[in-house]
Amino acid sequence: MEVVYGEKKWTFENEMLLDKLLQETGLKREPVLVMADGRLIREGETLPRDSRVLIINAANGG
Amino acid sequence: MDIEREFILEWYARQLLVKGITEAFQLRLTEETFGSLSCEFEELIAELLIRSGLAGITREFPRQKILRFYSPLIYRQYETIQFRNGPNLEFYEQSGKKVISFPHELSKFFAPVIASRVFLWLLEENIENSLEIKFPVSDLERVRRQGRVMVVGAGGLGGPLIKTLLDLGLRDLAVVEPGSVKLNNLHRQILYDYGDVGYLKAEVLQKKLSRAYTSARIRVYNSFFSESLLRTEKPDLVISCVDNFSGRYSINDACYRSGIPYIDGAVEEFSGYVMYRDRTLPCYRCFMGDERRDNSAPKGILPFTSYLGGMVQAAIAVDFLNRNKPYESIFWFDLRNSVFEELEISRRSECEVCQ
Numbered sequence: 001m002e003v004v005y006g007e008k009k010w011t012f013e014n015e016m017l018l019d020k021l022l023q024e025t026g027l028k029r030e031p032v033l034v035m036a037d038g039r040l041i042r043e044g045e046t047l048p049r050d051s052r053v054l055i056i057n058a059a060n061g062g
Numbered sequence: 063m064d065i066e067r068e069f070i071l072e073w074y075a076r077q078l079l080v081k082g083i084t085e086a087f088q089l090r091l092t093e094e095t096f097g098s099l100s101c102e103f104e105e106l107i108a109e110l111l112i113r114s115g116l117a118g119i120t121r122e123f124p125r126q127k128i129l130r131f132y133s134p135l136i137y138r139q140y141e142t143i144q145f146r147n148g149p150n151l152e153f154y155e156q157s158g159k160k161v162i163s164f165p166h167e168l169s170k171f172f173a174p175v176i177a178s179r180v181f182l183w184l185l186e187e188n189i190e191n192s193l194e195i196k197f198p199v200s201d202l203e204r205v206r207r208q209g210r211v212m213v214v215g216a217g218g219l220g221g222p223l224i225k226t227l228l229d230l231g232l233r234d235l236a237v238v239e240p241g242s243v244k245l246n247n248l249h250r251q252i253l254y255d256y257g258d259v260g261y262l263k264a265e266v267l268q269k270k271l272s273r274a275y276t277s278a279r280i281r282v283y284n285s286f287f288s289e290s291l292l293r294t295e296k297p298d299l300v301i302s303c304v305d306n307f308s309g310r311y312s313i314n315d316a317c318y319r320s321g322i323p324y325i326d327g328a329v330e331e332f333s334g335y336v337m338y339r340d341r342t343l344p345c346y347r348c349f350m351g352d353e354r355r356d357n358s359a360p361k362g363i364l365p366f367t368s369y370l371g372g373m374v375q376a377a378i379a380v381d382f383l384n385r386n387k388p389y390e391s392i393f394w395f396d397l398r399n400s401v402f403e404e405l406e407i408s409r410r411s412e413c414e415v416c417q
Contacts, residue, residue: 006399031354040349040407054403056394058350059330061361061368062215062305 001047005032005055015049018042031058074115075246079362080331082185091115091184094160097141098122103166103173104145110177111143113249113365116184118142143180151176151191153183160184168193169201171373174366178332178397181366190400197402198336198389199377205231209383212236212295214287214313215303216263218250218368219327219375223303224267225252226376228275232383236295237271237282239263250365289316299382300324301375307354314339314346318415323382327375331362332398334371335405338378338388344409345416349392367397 003010003025010025018041022028034041036051047053067089071078074088095118096108112119118139141159148163155161160183164176172193179189211232213220216239224237243251243258243266258266264284271280283291287309292300300322302313310326317324323340339345378389391404409416 004399004401006396033350035403035405038403038405040405042410054394054401056335056396057330057333058354059328059334060305060307060310060354060356061328061330061334061363062217062219062303 001036001049001051001053003053003055013049016047018045018047021047021053025055027055031060032056033058070115072245074249076360076363077114077249077365079360080364081362082187083362087185088115092117093139093142094118094184095120095139095142096123097144099145100147101166103168103170106170106173107145107177107180110174110366110369111180113252114177114181115249116143151179151193153180153189165193169197171195171197171201171370171377174370174373175397177366178364181364182398187398192400195402196404197377198374198391198393198404199381202226202230202373202377203380203384205233205380206384207386208233209298210234210236210296211379211383212238212291212297212300213303214238214300214309215305216251216253216267216282217241217247217303217305218363218365219303219329219372221250221252221254222369222372223301223327223375223379224271226373227379228271228278228280230376230380232380233278235271235278235280236291236297237264237267237280238285238287238291239267239282240284240286250363250368252365252369287313287316289320292316292320292322297322299379301379302326303372303375306356307350308356310346310350311352311354315415318345323388325375325378325382327371329363329367329371332364332367333394333396333401334367335392335394336371336374336378337392338382338390340388341416343388343390343416344407345413347415348410348413349407364397370395370397 001012032055035054036047094116097120099105120141143160146163147166152163182189216237242262243254245259264282268282325338327336394403
């Protein structure tokens with residue numbers, strides 16, 4: 001799966017639990033949301049192997 | 063010069079929190095100078111760049127139209143930046159000037175996109191030249207079916223949102239805003255001028271908006287949002303432009319309880335989202351979860367980011383009023399990396415607000 005967060009990119013070969021992905025990318029403590037093929041992924045869910053993953057900031061400014 | 067330098071750095075304090083923007087870059091921007099401009103589209107791009115710190119103008123610049131807010135920082139210099147009409151977005155240097163060519167018939171949504179790319183070019187970052195972007199609504203249109211709209215928060219998002227709604231013909235508007243104008247608001251909060259610093263935003267807005275939009279009925283509340291305001295105002299649509307999670311939870315919960323549709327938007331640095339919500343759709347808590355907590359640390363923000371967010375909120379609002387056919391996705395944008403996405407969320411089984 002291709003993972004994009006801003007200008008950073010990663011490639012992973014296998015499906016992965018959300019928590020594991022956040023650990024692998026070093027974003028575990030960051031206020032982010034994870035989208036796979038445009039759909040929000042929640043805690044406990046698995047990201048499919050061939051998905052296009054976009055990690056976004058939980059923006060809050062007005 | 064030291065006093066001037068300190069003044070500029072305070073003015074752009076929130077922009078200087080954005081990754082990659084240094085004091086040296088911000089001061090260097092003041093040397094970039096606009097000359098004559100050929101149309102409103104160019105003027106809006108120039109305004110957004112001037113708000114970002116490009117501080118020079120020549121004698122030919124249409125300053126009276128767009129620069130009233132800016133008088134303390136304007137320099138008279140030789141033109142360094144030129145806009146031209148062309149089929150593609152292109153950046154090049156010619157005869158010592160920076161030239162930006164772009165199609166002038168694009169919808170207004172593209173003005174902040176082009177401004178952001180000029181800014182990134184000046185920042186010497188990689189830029190995307192493609193302008194194939196799908197926005198939630200193809201273009202801004204006039205309000206044909208009036209409704210009562212409540213805007214909560216009149217800052218970086220609320221400013222362009224309120225101006226766009228009233229320019230498009232909205233005639234019934236309530237604004238809820240408890241803050242006062244600060245110097246470091248001005249680069250992105252387009253409804254306030256240098257002379258407004260220190261005054262309550264609600265007082266400034268009531269005076270300015272009532273004077274500028276005489277056919278509209280405008281009420282401005284100098285208060286935080288509360289559910290009782292929904293009972294007082296009975297809006298057809300609420301638009302959230304606040305800058306904290308607790309405010310967003312509060313607006314979300316109150317609107318779902320009352321059955322009032324609402325539009326939320328949030329921005330940070332180069333990115334942000336806009337979404338329409340009503341009882342038929344998963345709510346803000348299904349998107350962000352219940353556990354987000356505010357901290358007091360200010361966040362970096364750029365004027366073209368909040369302008370795009372506010373303008374897209376306005377476009378979705380007018381589309382809702384005119385057609386009653388809501389945009390059901392979440393529109394996410396990242397101007398630095400040129401990402402524009404439609405996102406989908408599902409209801410959380412444990413959500414106590416929308417389940």
